[in-house]
Amino acid sequence: MRFGLTRSPSPSPVRQSKRSSTFGLQSDSESSSEENHDATESDTESSLSSSSSDSFCYRDESEIPLPPPRPRREFSSPAEQRYVEETLASIRLSIRHHDPYEEWEKQTRKDAFRTARREQRDAQSEHRARHSQRHAQEIARLNRVHEAQLADVQRQLATLQMKQQSDIDKYVQQWKERDRKQRDRIESTIKKEEDSLRARLEAEHRAREEEERKQKEAEEKQRAEEEKKRQEDEAKRKKQQEDDAEAKRLDEIEQKRKEQLQAEEAGRRQMGVTTAEDDWSEARKVLKNLKAGPMKTVKGTKELKSQWSAIRRQITPKIGQLTQDSESVNRITTQITALIQPMSPLPEPIYLASLSSLSKAILLQAETEVTAEKRSAIPLALVTSHFLATLPHFPDVFFAKLVQRAGGWPIPSAVPSRDADGTPWAGEDARTKAMGYRNSGANGERETAGEYVTRVAGLMRVYFLVMVAPTPPDRAPPPRMYQLPRFWAYFARMLGQPRLLETAVAAQVLHVALDVGGAEAVNVWGAQWVKLLELLYEGATKGIAGAGERLIGGQSAEGKAARVRVQLDVERIMQAIQG
Structure with a gap:
């Protein structure tokens, strides 16, 4: 049981937790130390003992100022004086009293606080362990989900790759079949043309034999012979004139070509390029x-x-x-x-x-x-x-x-x-x-x-x-x-010499060249090769330089057959480019 009195004023109070003074009365040392120890042990217990924590404390007893002199009070009666003295004695007795129950209660509170702290610490540790375990389980579950998704994606990719390869094989097979059919069609067309030409040549041969027989019969008549001779002379004269004009024209073209080659000779030597005449001479x-x-x-x-x-x-x-x-x-x-x-x-x-x-x-x-x-x-x-x-x-x-x-x-x-x-x-x-x-x-x-x-x-x-x-x-x-640029130079030289283009050998050689490398040349020279093919196609269909009577391969049977092959080769290459 504690008694509270009105605090007495202090000149410079300093709060301490070790020693305390209660209204100028010295408390029991054991009780004071016990209370200070309980205050450091628990905030809860400190709040309960408000008299100890709220009191003014000093570092040393020497610092405790002397109480101000109390005014002399005159008691009105001896009974009042006795009452005051008994009250003070009761207060002193209460201060010095040691209560076991209070000690037990304080110790019980401290033990309960320690038990609560320990249970809270164990609960927190258990909570953190369960949280870590749940986190690890969630990560493992996510990893399993990710692995399952990755396996599914890989299976789908493998399926797509197999389908793509199957489509490629199917397209390659279709292309080979189409190419085979196209070659068969071309070969059959060439064979038909050759058969037609062969039949025509045989017909022409029979016609010539019949004409020669008639001519032999006409030789028996002098007048027919003279007329025939006159006609032959006239035809020879016209043919000679045509041949001279054509030879003159070709000579002019050849002369211009030679002059151009001479003008470009220095540049060719510098670049290491030779002319057709140089290659033949070498x-x-x-x-x-x-x-x-x-x-x-x-x-x-x-x-x-x-x-x-x-x-x-x-x-x-x-x-x-x-x-x-x-x-x-x-x-x-x-x-x-x-x-x-x-x-x-x-x-x-x-x-x-x-x-x-x-x-x-x-x-x-x-x-x-x-x-x-x-x-x-x-x-x-x-x-x-x-x-x-x-x-x-x-x-x-x-x-x-x-x-x-x-x-x-x-x-x-x-x-x-x-x-x-x-x-x-x-x-x-x-x-x-x-x-x-x-x-x-x-x-x-x-x-x-x-x-x-x-x-x-x-x-x-x-x-x-x-x-x-x-x-x-x-x-x-x-x-x-023997290099690939020579392939382009060969066609360029051939197109620059009309005399060669009008021979059957030229048409057959051009067919061989287009059959060997005509399709692959598109990947090397691109649009320039297409332009060259256009010139070849024009020479095989409309005539060299637009002259309808001067076609690639000439008018011989071999030249006509080779010209048809050149035309078909150009069409095949252009179809492959457009396709």
């Missing part, structure tokens, strides 16, 4: 030097000739054994390379003569096999490309032999009236041989125009395949006459 010079040098030396020496003949006899059958199989191509190229480049190098004359024999074997195989089946040109082109990159001097020798057997068509260029060294030809037969014509038959007669066209086409198919063949990354690029 090939002829290589051929003549080969014949006058190594070939003459080898053939004039018995030992060298024997060694060269042994190599040549092995080269020819190996070239004849080529097939479409890549293993066959690799095996034969390896064997021939071992013959021409053995471990101990051959003498230079034998080496060059062997290169000439190898070139001749390839070209003879092209003349015989490619004319019958154009796909047989592929292994020949592969073998040729390999040797062009691996055998020194083979590019020059092969091109010289190609010009020897095909004339000026590999360039293309018309064979001039003089040889490469400026000397005139020994005769018309020598110039005809330089043009690539060969003698056939037992009587040594010159081959027909149809045979010549077919043979040159087989040679040029191999040459064009070598041009458009991709160069493997481990090989050096081939010389310029």
Whole structure:
């Protein structure tokens, strides 16, 4: 039980928690320390003992100011004085009294507070653990959901890829089938045209025979002979006039072309570009030097000739054994390379003569096999490309032999009236041989125009395949006459020479070139190639430079058939571009 009195004023009060003074009365030390300890232990207990926490405290007893002097009070009676003294004694007794119940209550509150703090701490720890566990479980659940979604997306992607691949395979198969049908249609059209031309030629042949018979009957009459002679003279005169006018016009065009080439000569030399005449002269010079040098030396020496003949006899059958199989191509190229480049190098004359024999074997195989089946040109082109990159001097020798057997068509260029060294030809037969014509038959007669066209086409198919063949990354690029830009230059030169375009050989060679690389050239030259194809199509349908009587291929049977092939090739390429 506590008693409260009115506080006495203090000059400078300082609150402390260790010692306290209650209205100037000294409390029991044990009770005061107990209360201060309880105040530090719990805020709740401090609020309950308001008398201790709200009292003024000092650091030391010496700092406690003396109470002001109390005014002397006069008691009215001895009873009043006694009452005051008893009251003070009761207060002192209450202050010094030690109550066990209060101590037990204070200790109980402290224990309850500690228990509550411990339970709160355990509850918080358990709450944090449950929260962490729920968080981990939620993360694991989200990871499982994400993995399931990822697996589903991957399955869908795999399904789409399989569907896409299936569509691609279907489209490729459809394209192959359409291409096959188109080739069959083209071949059937060409065959029909050839049959029609063949029937027409036979009809014309029969008509000529009938006319010759009539002419023989007319020879018996003098008047008919004189009339016929007059008519022939008149026709010859007109034809001569037309030929002279045409020759004059072509000479003017040729003269302008030569003047333009002369004006551009400096620029061509600077860029390393040559003209058709330069290429033909260079090939002829290589051929003549080969014949006058190594070939003459080898053939004039018995030992060298024997060694060269042994190599040549092995080269020819190996070239004849080529097939479409890549293993066959690799095996034969390896064997021939071992013959021409053995471990101990051959003498230079034998080496060059062997290169000439190898070139001749390839070209003879092209003349015989490619004319019958154009796909047989592929292994020949592969073998040729390999040797062009691996055998020194083979590019020059092969091109010289190609010009020897095909004339000026590999360039293309018309064979001039003089040889490469400026000397005139020994005769018309020598110039005809330089043009690539060969003698056939037992009587040594010159081959027909149809045979010549077919043979040159087989040679040029191999040459064009070598041009458009991709160069493997481990090989050096081939010389310029075998590179892809030469394909464009070939067409540009051909279109610049109307005389060549009017021959049947030109039309057949253009057909071969378009069949080999016409479609792939669009990816290289784009719109410029399309313009060139337009010029070719115009020359095959409307005439060269718009002249309807001067068509590509001329008016011969072989030229007409080749012109139709050129027209169909251009249409096929344009359809592929537009499709």
